[in-house]
Amino acid sequence: MPVKIRLQRHGKKGKPFYWIVAADARSKRDGKYLEKLGTYNPNTNPATVNLDLEGTVTWLENGAQPTDTARNLLSYKGVMMKKHLNGGVKKGAFTEEQAVEKFNAWMATKEGTIAGKASGLQASADAIAAKALEAEKAVNEARIIANAPEVVEEPAVESTDATGEEE
Template sequence: MSMKIRLARGGSKKRPHYAIVASDSRMPRDGRFIEKLGTYNPLLAKDSEERVKMDLERVQYWLSQGAQPTDRVSRFLEAAGVKDKAERKNMKKAEPGKKAKARADERAKKAAVPAEAE
């Protein structure tokens, strides 16, 4: 059985609240899970201690059993110091398009011309 440590959404519309759960990867997001490991409330301030709560001993247990955390949960674990910080790739979505690159080149050329004239 392939295990995941992931978020299960709760709360009403536009007021999300998540449970950090250990579940079988074949189960639906908000479906059956094996154990609740903590909570995540994205509506609280980022520096609030109540924003992410986890039972780190149980998380360590599930990681030792081979459970794979999702990307968001991995970030929580990295912040808690349970997991080493992973290097993430900067996807191509973050790069500007062809037209934006051309405009930036034009601006750079125009800025370089007056600097050379002085």
């Protein structure tokens, strides 16, 4: 039975949400699956991917073939790297401890990159909000000035007595 690791679509129209599943290659896209391995939400920025790392590596080592999109997601989360390192351990290229160390170092750099992107997106969103606030303040001040009633000062008439003398 050929097994594929692929995406199964959920969510509503225009707001997709995917399950990452191991399924028989002959089953329908949203049909029966063997095991749910994780989720993928492309609606967030950066996209949210939750994945059972060990379960996915087990399926890959047993011969499951990921689809192109699933392969990209697995690579993004480090599953492909973990499988590659496990192959090196089986061949005797390095020990299990070295493989774990390499994987943890790779994950730390990957998490740093993702955190940098998220903070950059937040900083740009904050800058856009600040510019919008300044523009709104300028518009409000212009409206206040335009709608203010003009006060016309009449020349002061000096009061005079019947005698014609000023007070």
